[in-house]
Amino acid sequence: MCGFKKTSSLLAGCAPEDLPDVVPVVKKVMRVAPRYFRNFGSCRNEHILLDLRKDFQERFQLWKSLAHPSIAALYFIAPRELTLFQEYCENGNLREYLKQSLSEIEHIRIVEDILRGVVYLHGRDPPVAHGYINPGKIYIGHAGRAKLGEFGLSKSVAGFSHLVPSITVTGMTRWMSPEYFNDSEPGLDTIPGDIWSFGCTLLEMITGLIPYHKSRYDTQVLAKILGGVHPGNPELERYPKGREYPQEYIGLVRRLISQCWLPIAKRPSSQDLLEQVTQVLFRLHQAPSEALKSTYKPLPISATMSIDEIFSCLTHYCCTDVTALLDLSSIGGHPDINTRHNDIYHGRLLDGTEVALKVGRNLPGAAELNPVLRVAHELYVWSKCNHPNILPFIGAAMFHNSIALITPWMKQDDLSAWRQRTLSTEIYLDICAQISDGLSYLHSVGIVHGNLKGRKVLMSDDMIPKIIGFDQAVFLNPYNALQFDRELVRKVTIRWAAPEKLRWEEDESSRGTVESDVYSLGMTILEVITGDVPWPGRRDFHIIKSLMEGERPERPHSHLPDEQADLVWDLLTQCWEGKPADRPTAAGVRDKLKAIIDKKPTIRSSKNIVG
Numbered sequence: 001m002c003g004f005k006k007t008s009s010l011l012a013g014c015a016p017e018d019l020p021d022v023v024p025v026v027k028k029v030m031r032v033a034p035r036y037f038r039n040f041g042s043c044r045n046e047h048i049l050l051d052l053r054k055d056f057q058e059r060f061q062l063w064k065s066l067a068h069p070s071i072a073a074l075y076f077i078a079p080r081e082l083t084l085f086q087e088y089c090e091n092g093n094l095r096e097y098l099k100q101s102l103s104e105i106e107h108i109r110i111v112e113d114i115l116r117g118v119v120y121l122h123g124r125d126p127p128v129a130h131g132y133i134n135p136g137k138i139y140i141g142h143a144g145r146a147k148l149g150e151f152g153l154s155k156s157v158a159g160f161s162h163l164v165p166s167i168t169v170t171g172m173t174r175w176m177s178p179e180y181f182n183d184s185e186p187g188l189d190t191i192p193g194d195i196w197s198f199g200c201t202l203l204e205m206i207t208g209l210i211p212y213h214k215s216r217y218d219t220q221v222l223a224k225i226l227g228g229v230h231p232g233n234p235e236l237e238r239y240p241k242g243r244e245y246p247q248e249y250i251g252l253v254r255r256l257i258s259q260c261w262l263p264i265a266k267r268p269s270s271q272d273l274l275e276q277v278t279q280v281l282f283r284l285h286q287a288p289s290e291a292l293k294s295t296y297k298p299l300p301i302s303a304t305m306s307i308d309e310i311f312s313c314l315t316h317y318c319c320t321d322v323t324a325l326l327d328l329s330s331i332g333g334h335p336d337i338n339t340r341h342n343d344i345y346h347g348r349l350l351d352g353t354e355v356a357l358k359v360g361r362n363l364p365g366a367a368e369l370n371p372v373l374r375v376a377h378e379l380y381v382w383s384k385c386n387h388p389n390i391l392p393f394i395g396a397a398m399f400h401n402s403i404a405l406i407t408p409w410m411k412q413d414d415l416s417a418w419r420q421r422t423l424s425t426e427i428y429l430d431i432c433a434q435i436s437d438g439l440s441y442l443h444s445v446g447i448v449h450g451n452l453k454g455r456k457v458l459m460s461d462d463m464i465p466k467i468i469g470f471d472q473a474v475f476l477n478p479y480n481a482l483q484f485d486r487e488l489v490r491k492v493t494i495r496w497a498a499p500e501k502l503r504w505e506e507d508e509s510s511r512g513t514v515e516s517d518v519y520s521l522g523m524t525i526l527e528v529i530t531g532d533v534p535w536p537g538r539r540d541f542h543i544i545k546s547l548m549e550g551e552r553p554e555r556p557h558s559h560l561p562d563e564q565a566d567l568v569w570d571l572l573t574q575c576w577e578g579k580p581a582d583r584p585t586a587a588g589v590r591d592k593l594k595a596i597i598d599k600k601p602t603i604r605s606s607k608n609i610v611g
Contacts, residue, residue, distance in 0.1 A: 024088040025075055053079040060084055062128065063151040069386040070117030072139050072149035089139035089147060097140040098205060104245045105477075106144055108252075108281050109445065111202065113146035113386065114138060115274040118198060120388075121148075122191050122270050131189035133197040134175045135204050143318055145386050173218045174211040175200045178225055179264055192264045198273070199260025203232045206245075206253050230261050252280045275587070278444035282476075301482050303373055310376055311396065311403050318383040320395035322406055325349045331357065331399075341374065341471065345399075346409055354409035355394060359402050372403055374471055379405045380482055381447060381470040389438030391458060391466040407468070411461060415454035415528060429568070429597050431465050432525045436590035438467045439521055443514045443586055448474040450512035452520040453496040454527045474512040495534040496523040499547045500580060515580030521589060522575025523553075529568070530556050552576045567596045 057079035064074045073087040091097050094110065102110075114133070121128040130151060137150045177196035180188070200211040211231030212221045234254045256276065259268050301313050315321040331347035338344075338361075345357040358378075360371025382393040382405065394406040435457055442449055449456070450472035458466045472491065475481045492501050498519035501512065523534045530536075534553055535543045553576075555569050571592050577583045584592070 025085045026088050027083065027085055029081065029083045053082065056082055059151070066121070066124075066128070068117060068120040068388060069145070069392065070113045070120065070147055072141075072147040086149060087139075087141075087147070089141040089149075091140035091144065094135035094138040094140060094146060094201075094205070097144075098135065098208070102144075104249045105281070105446075107205070107245065108249060108277065110140070110144065110146045111205070111253075112274070112277050112281060112444070114148065114198065114201070115270055115277060116387070117146075117148040118194060118270040119274055122194070127191055129189040129191055130194050130197075132172055132175065133194055133201055134172075135201055138201070142320055143383055173221050173225070174231065176225070177264075178228070181222070181226060191269075192267050195260050195267045195270065195273070198270075199257045200231050202253055202257050202260070203234055206234065206250070207232070234258075248280060248283070252276065278440070278587070281444050282446070301373075301376060303370060307372055307401070307403060310372060311398060314376060314379060314396055314403070318380055319393070321397065322349070322395035323397040323399075325351075326355075326357075326397055326399070335359075341371065345404075356407050356409045357397065357399055357404040358407070359399060359404050375403050375405055377482055378469075378471045378473070379403070381473040381475075382407075384445060384447065385442065385470075387438055387441040389434045389465055389467060390441065391468045410458040410466065413459065415457045415459065415465070415524070416533075418459045425564070426597050427463070428528055429593050431459075431463070432528055433590050433593040433597070435465050435467065435524065436521060436586050436593060438465070439517060440586035440590055442467075443476075443517070446476040448476060448512040448514055449517050449520075450474050451491070451493060451496075452517060452524055453493055454524055454533075457524070472512065476514070494540045494543050496520040497547075498580070499578065502544060502547060513580065514586070515583050518575050518583045518586055518589065519580075521586060522572045525568075525575075525589075526553060526556075526572060550578055564596060564599060567592075567599075571596075 057077060060074060060077045064077060067073070072089060074084060075087070076085045078084070118130065118133070121130055128151075130148060132150070133148070137148065139147045139149050141147055175197045177190070177193040179190065180193055182188075204210055209232060212224055212229075213232065215221045215224060234257050256273055259273070262268075301310055305313070311321075327348045327350050331345050335343035336346040341361060343359045343361050345359070346354070347357055348354055358375065360375040379393075379396055385393060391407050391410065394408065397404045397406055435452075439449060439452065447470075449467065449470065451469060452467070456467060456469040458468055460466060494502075496519075498516035501516050526534055535546075538546075552573065571584075571589065574582075574584050575589065
């Protein structure tokens with residue numbers, strides 16, 4: 001590992017804006033056979049070296065263009081030196097990480113992270129095949145989150161094996177799909193090939209055994225692949241000590257592996273696999289196993305601890321301390337934004353990254369939990385999130401004698417201000433589908449947002465909605481919650497709140513559920529479509545009375561006039577069903593919105609929708 005420095009002689013000639021500063025990276029250098037060099041590094045076969053450099057540049061430029069929480073970032077490529085600088089992941093590769101004991105939820109979240117990265121790659125235009133998915137090329141970063149890395153390093157030198165003896169293609173054989181060795185197009189990276197390799201990775205994750213573990217030599221492995229022999233049998237393999245997982249999870253993994261190794265035309269997509277994983281992950285969060293309950297160690301933060309003790313605990317267990325990375329000269333003496341509970345400052349890190357610093361604020365006369373604990377709760381929840389439609393979490397810092405939550409600074413407005421723009425209906429519905437996808441992700445990892453509305457969604461420069469604001473969040477699995485979570489005062493925003501959250505008695509439904517989140521999601525979608533808050537023109541007590549009487553917002557016919565709008569309104573009324581169990585899931589809302597968009601009927605312009 002090394003730190004990125006703009007003054008490095010190795011990086012001479014690189015544009016400064018390409019380089020982050022004081023960012024931990026891994027420097028990877030391709031070794032070239034010494035016999036090909038003479039007299040101060042000149043190459044006896046210069047054209048071969050030039051071809052290698054060109055291939056190196058082209059292949060890794062693609063990797064550098066990718067940006068996703070489940071993809072290890074590639075910061076810089078130096079083709080002349082055959083060097084690349086990759087994001088440093090503190091927990092090493094997956095193969096090493098699996099040597100420690102992991103709970104089933106930790107294990108399945110790694111599987112989910114891998115699949116989210118693969119879905120991102122396969123969803124690119126044109127689709128991108130990783131080409132070599134295996135535990136050695138999957139890295140584990142902060143909080144145990146998995147990231148795909150090393151896109152095609154071995155294959156980039158496939159035609160230069162005599163020049164680069166330090167990297168071999170043969171070592172990849174065990175993870176390659178049968179069609180990779182097809183006579184018509186041998187060595188071609190494919191989307192179905194990634195699915196096969198993912199199945200091999202799952203086999204190693206659950207059994208600790210590499211594919212074809214009984215075969216010592218690659219020639220034997222190749223013979224088995226060509227003979228139609230599968231990489232292993234997860235039904236028969238004995239699981240090593242420390243990997244005894246619940247039958248539901250074992251059953252899921254076995255199903256996934258068998259699907260990944262189907263004939264090429266029958267293999268599922270990465271999205272199909274991800275949906276199966278998120279369903280099981282959701283159930284595990286709702287009903288944790290006895291094994292998980294017995295091994296879980298709650299984060300030891302209590303209301304009696306000092307700020308320094310709380311900060312030390314947070315940075316030890318769940319987040320990065322970025323205090324030393326703050327450029328204090330860039331931060332003003334007064335908050336840039338004031339909310340009811342927080343002060344938000346605009347600043348920069350030493351590498352120039354613009355960030356927001358969120359600090360809890362005491363309310364005079366308010367009988368609420370210490371604002372430091374409120375921020376600690378939000379920081380803890382946010383550190384568990386990793387999705388393109390959730391604002392990334394950077395870390396925590398000591399700032400103004402308090403704890404600051406650090407996220408990227410967003411230049412665009414939240415939905416409540418941004419919704420007045422004139423855009424096509426399809427764009428608005430796509431934004432709603434992305435918000436639904438972000439909420440579906442939260443539910444899949446056992447988190448209820450608890451306060452979804454337009455002001456809790458920021459828009460990026462490229463019009464990607466990012467969910468924020470986890471101060472009201474609830475863990476589905478109480479074993480994940482902080483010790484003081486039940487002491488948090490959870491506010492209800494009436495216009496977006498489900499009826500069950502307005503009950504006088506304190507119970508689980510009044511604290512927040514996935515169903516109440518979906519109700520709020522419906523209100524947020526209505527907010528996007530109409531350009532106004534739900535129940536406009538009504539006072540809070542009128543809204544509460546209407547909710548208790550079973551009323552819902554009236555259909556805004558001027559905004560929803562046609563057949564496509566009929567489908568949208570039907571979906572919203574489902575989100576607002578009086579019985580929580582009758583509401584769709586967030587994933588169901590997402591899928592329905594995508595289906596409505598795909599119908600593409602003639603529809604009024606957004607000037608009529610938002611006007």
